[in-house]
Amino acid sequence: MTKQFLPLSKPALNEDDIAAVSDVLRSGWITTGPKNAELEKQICLLSGAKYAVTLSSATAAMHLTLTALGIGPGDEVITPSLTWVSTINMITLMGATPVFVDVEANTLMTSASLIAPLISSKTKLIIPVHYAGAPVDLDPIYALGKLHNIPIIEDAAHAIGCEYKGRSIGQRGTCLFSLHAIKNITTAEGGVVTTQDAGFAEHIRRLRFHGLAVDAFDREAHGRSPQAEVIEPGYKYNLPDICAVLALGQLQRLDKITQKRTQLARLYQDLLARIPGIKMLSAPDYPHIHCWHLLIIRVDPRIFGMDRDQLIFELKKHGIGAGIHFKAVHLQKYYRENYRFPEHTHLYPLKNTEYNSQQICSLPLFPDMSERDVIYVTTTLAKIFGDTDIEA
Ligand SMILES: Cc1ncc(COP(=O)(O)O)c(C=O)c1O
Incomplete structure (x- = not known):
């Protein structure tokens, strides 16, 4: 089946x-x-x-x-x-x-x-x-x-x-x-x-x-x-x-919804740590409760062996949906062609924005998912990376 x-x-x-x-x-x-x-x-x-x-x-x-x-x-x-x-x-x-x-590089x-x-x-x-x-x-x-x-x-x-x-x-x-x-x-x-x-x-x-x-x-x-x-x-x-x-x-049911998202996100964090070229976001260092709306990874093509867009294509072939949250707005067609940076902003390049815009990829995360689904996604990522020894 x-x-x-x-x-x-x-x-x-x-x-x-x-x-x-x-x-x-x-x-x-x-x-x-x-x-x-x-x-x-x-x-x-x-x-x-x-x-x-x-x-x-x-x-x-x-x-x-x-x-x-x-x-x-x-x-x-x-x-x-x-x-x-x-x-x-x-x-x-x-x-x-x-x-x-700009944004901080890892949050x-x-x-x-x-x-x-x-x-x-x-x-x-x-x-x-x-x-x-x-x-x-x-x-x-x-x-x-x-x-x-x-x-x-x-x-x-x-x-x-x-x-x-x-x-x-x-x-x-x-x-x-x-x-x-x-x-x-x-x-x-x-x-x-x-x-x-x-x-x-x-x-x-x-x-x-x-x-x-x-x-x-x-x-x-x-x-x-x-x-x-x-x-x-x-x-x-x-x-x-x-x-x-x-x-x-x-x-x-919000508490339950957040709890389930958190449980799945933690499992992702554990399993993804074993795959080279994939980096999670960092949690802020001040006290907070994360409601895990999105599970975002960064894909480093030099290590992972393919870029983010190729990875999204590969995941789809394996029956897994992925997304981009977000593609930097100033790099999109209308703003590339029409937007002029105000003079006083020239000294402050959007370095972390542009780096992440190219590398971020959102993986499936929703309360009705099972831990087996998370294992399927991470095992698939390991396989795409070419390391069949990485057991989820
Ligand atoms: C950061 C952010 N701001 C604003 C919006 C706009 O929300 P809506 O789709 O409800 O208009 C979104 C939607 O995804 C979002 O992610």
Whole structure:
């Protein structure tokens, strides 16, 4: 019997989640309503944030956040190039200039010392990224922001269930989470803004639905008062209840989901240490809880004998899905051809970003995987490397 394809990721959904979606479908109210309200409440409880606003994606969350902060032409926004393209696209579409900051070589996260020299009189925002399930070193970044009076928005797309120095991500400042299908908790597509600022939450809530003043669920009025008026032009980024309800059951199981991901990641770490030319990321050296969103290796072609892209092809031939998180944005076609590095950034090359962009490869990691699956992946890697003696 041939082995089933092992995907990079698979949502951790069960029959109760599927039944919950059917219940919403039968309820007569399928768009944004009580399930979103419940999800916002649960996200606040989990993260310790004062306010949460659900959205159709984290990309929408970034768009609305940049809009609410008034980011526009002439402004610079500091963020890594080693991130998902959506952040840079949104900054660019707002007419602002992304300023790319390098990352630490082995955590793939940026730091206050890398950000500091890039700050100019035009810097209006800093967006650090919690990477792969580990938290970025927030204390020095917030201190830097305070020193220069520049807001920080945490890209927490990977960070549901992640903790920094004993505090859940979301408990301080403003964070943008993703609920996309490969994330640890998913609504198929979805995102959440968490914040401690009532006015900011209200603004995001308004912008998510046409800029209308009222956005409370009201069954008789079909979601809002018919008298609601446009306060400012807004967007249509609300999350349907059909989607929101999916996350409610997963949130109850989040500890189990994180535990299983951690168990599989540790097994990967043990087994991969025996394969030459493959290097894991390092864990941050400050106290944290890793929620293991992604399992990332680096492939050194001089030792491993083939480069990352060839390896992804080989893995696929063996029935294993792999991914790249991420290809540096400044190296992608549009930005290669159109982006000009601001003058003051020339002294700070993106050395670690470019090195990792070429070598990183994400391996399958999801809660419904078994330890045998991890052994299959690592044994296959050993075989591809050409060492059949490496027993997993
Ligand atoms: C680091 C990062 N930021 C933002 C996003 C955007 O999330 P979404 O797909 O929900 O728009 C992603 C998505 O993968 C991401 O990985």
